[in-house]
Structures are given as structure tokens and as C-alpha cells.
Amino acid sequence: MSVSNLLENWAQVRHEHPNNDKPHDPYKWAMAIDLDACTGCNACSIACYAENNIPVVGKERFQHGQQMHWMRVERYWDEDGREFPDQGFQFLPMMCQQCEAAPCETVCPVAATNHTADGLNSQIYNRCIGSRYCSANCPFKVRYFNWYDYPTDEMVWPAEMQQQMNPDVSVRSKGVMEKCTFCVQRLSAAKVKAKGEGRIVAEGEVQTACQQACPTSAISFGNLVNPDSRVHKQWAAQQVELDKDKQAKNEEEEASELRGYRILEELRAYPSVMYLERVRESAV
């Protein structure tokens, strides 16, 4: 894409979501994660490494903050003044929230990260020039930069290990930004197959790697515009609307008995991931 072409077509590259200039039809991929089911076991994270050819950077680079885990499990304990975490820790699987109005997209000088019609925040590796503006502007800190040429690193991917790589996912070279894609290779395969059969992808036909691995089924993923999808039903039951930065249920006088929320909603990034609060028993 030349610069003039880019400027001319800026509105196409950077159309406003989640407003109606481009309705999500027939797909809007979204997620719901139940933090009460999440045990923090890391199966999702390792599944992501296996599926998406994520490099294992090693101890020293990890210390420099160069780890590449697209899916990480954060853990919190912040009940100040308590001697013990006597209600357990709080775990939170965190990956790209596929924001509808993604702060990372607006700052990319070369439009290497942009929005797809099915509601993904996509990263075009061979357009990326490595300015890292996107990472700086991401409120969730889920973008990972290739400081090294990992595919040629003998410690990261010795010849034997290279045979494990998923041929459906490109490897990334030095100087390129990467992040969770909602397993776009799986989505594409499913979409192509469905299109060939003259239909849209059905509920349950495609799973992300993290969702598939999760031992407690804490993660649901699907097409938000499909009223039959579990993810649509969950968002609806929790009264979380994609295009709101303040949910109506939180404005009501009576406190809501629903536990669906989006992280840092007030920043108006309109994330595509809804979390369900962790529940703790009040009787003990």
C-alpha cells in the first residue's frame, strides 16, 4: 500500500467501529471468559504456544521483558493488610481484547494493524516496520515485539523442534510486532469451508486453541451476531453490549446481580472479550 493510496483510503482502513458504517455481517468474533471457572492452570497459554509458533525466549530475555506469551494468566491478590490470601488468588487470562476501536490501530504509521470485517484486530507482519507505537498505546499490554530472529535461533528452535511448527501460522522475524489473533488460521479455514458449502460457520464449528484446551471450559468463543451462539447468549444474559462504554445495568440504582464486565471499558476501546467476575462464598 503506497502512502497516497493509504491516505486516500484511510477511511476504509480505519473505519469507525463499533458504529454502523460496516455492520458485522455475517461474523463478529467474540469471547466470554468465566473467571470463576478459571483455575489459573496455564493450559490455555501452552496451547497458544503450540498452535501459534510462539518462541520460548529463555531466562535472560524473559528477564528483559521480552517474553512472547500471546495468552498470559495474570494473578492478583490485593486485599491490603491481610496476613494471608485467605480467599485465594485472582487469575485472569489476558490476551488481545480485539478492541472494536483499538488504540493500537490509530497509531500505526503504516496501517500494519487494522480491523477486519469480522471484527478482529489484525496484524500484517510484512507491513510492520517495528515502530512499536501500537504496543505503547495498548492499554492491555498484549502486543509482543520480536527483538530477535527467533526462527533461526538454535536455542529457541533447534532443527528437531522446528518440525513441530504449525504450517498454517507464519513465523515472525526480527523487528515485527505480534499478538493474539483469535486463532485466525482456524477461523479462515472454517470460513472457507462454510463458504464452499454456501452457509456461515455454525456455532461450535471453530474453537480457539485456548478454548479447546481449557480443562474447566472457562472460555467460550464464537460469532456474536449469531443469536444461537453461546457467546451471544452469555453477552445478552449479562447485559453487556459491544458498542457501549457504560453498560446500562451499571447505571441502575439497584446493584446488578450480573457479573459480566469488560476490562477498562471506560477507555472506549470496546473490547470483544467479556469477563465474568470470580465469585467468592460469603458464608465462610
Added chain:
Amino acid sequence: MIDSGSVKQMAGHPFDRRDFLKVLGWSGAAVALSGCGNTSVEDGRETVVSYVEANDYMVPGVGVYFNSTCAQCDAGCSINGRVREGRVLKLEGNPDSAINKGRLCGLGQAGVQHHYNPDRVREPLLRNGNKGEAISWEKAYALIAEKLAGVSGEEIAFLSGGVSGHLKVLLGNYLDSLGTKNHFVYEAIAPSVVRAANLKAFGVEMPRYRFDKAQVVLSFGADFLGSWVSPVHFSQQYAQFRKGVNGQRGVLIQVESKMTLTGANADRWLAVKPGTEGVLALGIINALGMATGEVAELVKGYDKARVSRETGVSTGQIDKIAALLKLRSPSLVLAGNAAEGYAHGSQNAAAINLLNQVLGNVGKTIEAPVSVPFPQMVPSKGNTVALKNMNDGLAAGKYKVVFNFAANPVFTAPGAFKFKDNFAKAGFKVAFAHYLDETALQADLVLPLDSALEDWGTQVPEYMTEGAQINIQQPLMERLHANTRGMGDILLGLIKQKKADEYKGFEDYYAYLRGAVLQNKGALGGGGVEDDTFWNDTLTQGIVKLAGTTTSLAAHASAAGLVLPAAAEADEHFPLHLIPGVTASLRDGRHTNQPWLQESPDPLTTIVWDSWVEIHPKKAAELGIVEGDIVQVTSKTGSVKAQVYLFPGIHPEAISIPVGRGHDAMGRYAKGYGVNPFQIMDAVFEAATGELAMHETRVKISKTGQRVLVVKDEGSAGALQMGRKIAGRVSTDQVDLSKEV
């Protein structure tokens, strides 16, 4: 997904498994399977089958899935391996398994890194001084025959990890042919004391636990979500338990001195003084006021004040727990590693089982287990008594020939055993190994094994769920290295040295396995089905489901013989308890060389690639220690140095070091990372069973003056959300779960 579609297509078209292997790319597969002749991936290159003629299930660019069984731990999860162009790429759960129902933990998924590990042993190696010299298999077999000649059964020892299925049968037959009874089945981390206590209380070693039926789970240190018995299965039941019935969510209370992954998910986590789990259990029975007769008599002395004083749990908390257990029934009470790891571990477990019985849980959330109707195939369960017995024999110089398989005792034996020195006293040491681990390095002959994704086998899980099952293990791809062999093939080769006539009908282990399965076709649910059809169906499914036999469950937990010792005296020289931390991904350290596991942050501390000493912030302040200080941890047996991590989820009188790291062998991803707390473990034994009491080691710590930056995933804010709602939390009285999808 296209890939999933192709699995379904395949399910309807059974095909010849060996044919599949042939077209994987290299025609050497059949020869390789036969277990004789050296084939490398380069051999027969000229006969590579062109894709133009490939079978209809081989479409370039499309993955096909084959069922097998995860070998990363003994839980027996069924896997679905994604294979493309002859290479296995990813392991997923098999949805048809009642154990893992399509799910797979991180440890299981890292199985591909076991297979593709660059540090696998590739040739039979014979010790020559300090080096291993590559030799041929023929020479290796001949050498074993030579060393066994004239050696009596008494002078042979075979150490192995837990084995089951046909491999167990074959191994048993081999040991019979050698005339030895010295089979030591050793697992460094196993619920052996709990098994013994269960056998006493319920008549079975491992009943079926129904988390999904329980309204309250009270766990004394059982890390069932992380590393205990069958974590993926339990995690699924846990999810159901949390959803509950009619919005009545299950409540988890975890009692332990060092927080486990399960503890981190508890509604209430209680830090008890190390070793007082049984006291708390009896205190709860007392507070319930439901016991009668001799049980009431037993718990009479365990009033709240005393129990609170001994355990450190407040009287108010004991009341709340008792009230909740009374209100919500059935419940489930579990005894785990932390309860059984003391010299009085059996007593702790007995007290906990008694609480189950008083609450009426037996028969409700504790059910009779099923087992396969073939007793010769049920798993032989490893324990630490076996290691001790073998170690005693080694120390006495009893053994002329020693075999080691699926265990790494030089790494996992407690330092006080001096196992490495004793092992050196054995005459001729043979290790069957995937990697040159600490034990293989001490061996005289190392025989390289096929990876779990290259080998044939059957596996019977100890813990089964709905009905019994025999799991099938089959190659997901051609051998990566031409000169490795399957354990079954090696055993068959060895047994033929002794009983050539009896086994001459079996060309290889595959033939043995196929023969054995087809011989029992009727009992395996294949009565009246063609042999080939049944065999192919079995391989396609990867699981043989059986009706199974149910052992009946008793409820004879009793107060008889239940005596808890007085609280342990503080040891002024070694004031702290050492708790060996068992993590979900590293377990006893046999998979530490899988880089995904090294770089997967510990869920609780978020530390990667290293060991740490967990210490309560209060204790650390007292000792003037801060995060990253390198401290020396000294026990009666030895000492290690490691970085400190301040961790609130530990009792101030204890410290914890995770096991699994600290290898000085096992290749580039394991060697030199962290320390091995097994090395400083004292030899203290559980009184009733003789098992190693892993929580009994006492230590002192001292600063070394060095400090490092702890390499961890946790950000600069530590565990704090700084007032923002990132990980949200709500209490049960503020939420209505019944409306949820």
C-alpha cells in the same frame, strides 16, 4: 474446522494403520516397526510415495487426527494428535474419553516437546570411562545376556515408575524369566499414604470422588486442580461443582501450610501449622456435634480452643466451617500430599476420612471405583517404600545387574538416601532412557527409547470415571531417530533371550499387542467382529471402553487406633519446615527439559526458568530478607542456595521450594536451571506405611549477601490491581447465578 471434518470422515473408514505409517513419507516404517534392522529417515528415500498417489486421507496441507494416550503423567487422558505431512504438530484432548473429554493440560500438550526434544538419546550407549560409546543393538542385547549369565534372581533389581497394561504383563514375564522378584515400582510423588488410609476406611485404595455432586469440598492439601491423581478430570468436575445446582454454587475450602493451585482457587484458604491437618479434622467433627459412640469419645478432647491453639485456625472459622458442612450436604473431604507428608500422615488421613464418614459422604460423593476385568493389567502403583528397599539392597551391594526404567532416582531420591553412591555399588547398570538424565548418566549401558508419540502400548489409568477403559497408545508419526526402540520391543527382545520358543510367534511388540487384544476380543466388546475391523476400530478410537468391575465400598473409618501426636516441638537448630512444592507442570522433574514448561510461569509466583524459596513476608521481615536475596537453606542432610520470593500463601513457620528443577543433566533446557530440594530431604518415614515423609524435613535459612532480580511474569505492581477493576470479584450474596447461560 476443516481438520475436525477430516477426523469424522476417517472415523467411518477404518484403514490399515501400518499402511498409514508407510505413506507418512518413508517406506521404512514397516521395517522400523518390526524392531529389527537399522532404518534412518534417509533410508529408502527413493521410494517416498508421491502425493499424487497418496491415500485419500493424506491431503497435503490438511491435518489428520489420530487418537492415542498422553504419557506425560499417569492420569490416562486420551489425546488427539494433529498430523500433517507425516509430522505430529499438536496434541489435543480426545472428546470421547470420559477422563478428559477433549481437554488437555499444559503438561500434556508439551508432549510434542518430549518427542522433538533435541537432547534425546539416539543410539545405545556403552560406558567407556566417562563417555558413552555408541554401540549396536545386537551388541547391547548380547552384553545384557552376558552380564545376566550366572547371576541369580536375588542379584537382579529392576526399578521402574508406575506401569500398566500389556507392558506391565510383559515386564512381569521378563522378570519371571530372570527368576527375580526384585521389581521396585517407584514414584517420587504419589498418594501412597492416602491410598493405604482409604483402603482401611473405604475398602478401596482410590475411590471415585464426585466433586460434581458435592456442595462443599474441604480439601486438606489435595491439589486436585494441579497435580493430584487426575487433574484434568477433576478440573472438569470442579467447573460443574462451581456452577452448582439451581445457582447454588459449590464452596471450596482448602487447608494447607503452603498454597497450591487448588488453594489459590478456594473460597477460603486456611494456613494451618504444618502437620496439624488431622487435629483440625477432629476439631471439625467435634464442632459438628454429629458423632456418636467411640468417635464422639475420640473427639471429645478436641475442643475449639485447643484445636485453634494447635492449628492456628481461629475458633470462629472452625464454627463457620462446621455450620456450612451441616447446612450443605453432601460434601467431600480430601486428604492430599500436605496431610500425608508427615510421620503421622496415616493418622492425618484417617482423621480426614473419619470426617467424611461422620458427614455421611461415603456412597454419595465418595463412590465405588471401577476397574478393568484384567487384574494383570491394572497399574502397579509406585511408592517411595520401593525406593528405600532398593536403596538398602544397593547399599549392601546385593545387586549385580540393575535396570532402570521411567524413573530418575538419582535426581528424586532424598539426599539422605545417598542413592547415587549406593547405585554405583551395583555391578552392571542398564538404563532405558529418553534423555541422559541423572540416572542414565550413572548407568553402564543406556538404551534409547522411542518417544511416547512413536511407540505402541496400552495404558490402564488408576483413576477411572464412567466405566472402565483401556487406553491405546500408537505412533503418531515415524520414528524421528532411526536407532531408538520401543520399551515393549526391547523387553520382547530380552525375553526372547530366555524363552525364545514361547515368544517366537511375536515378531515385534506390535504383533504381541495386536495378538493380545484380539485374543480377548470378546471381553473387550468385539465379539463377532472381524479381527481386522475390531483392531482398526480400536486404533481409530484410541480407547477400549469396558463395563468394568465395581469394587464395593465400605464405610469402616473408625476411631480405633487413631492417635494424633502432640504438636511437634520446635527445633532450635532447624526452626522451619521445608515443604516441597509440587507444581502442575513440573511434577517430579521428568519433563523439565520441555521449554514450554520452563517458560510457563508458575501460576502462584509467576516465576520462570528457576527455583525459588517461598517465604511469608512477615517471616522475611523478621529475618531481614527481601525478594531476590540468595539464601542458603540448610537441613540435617545438606543445603541448597536459591533466590527468595516473598509469598503470602505460606505459613510463617514454613518455607517451600518447588521440586522438578535443579537438574545437572537432561539437556540444554533443564541442566543448570534452579536447585533440587530432594537433595536436602531427610530420611524420615511415615510410621504406618514406611513411606517417605516428604514434609518432615526441617531447615534453617541464612543470607549469603547476594541478590538477584527474580525472573517472573508479574509486573512492577506485584499482585496489585491498583484500584482498577481488572480481575473482578463478587461475593455469592451479590450475584444470581441461576440466570446465567
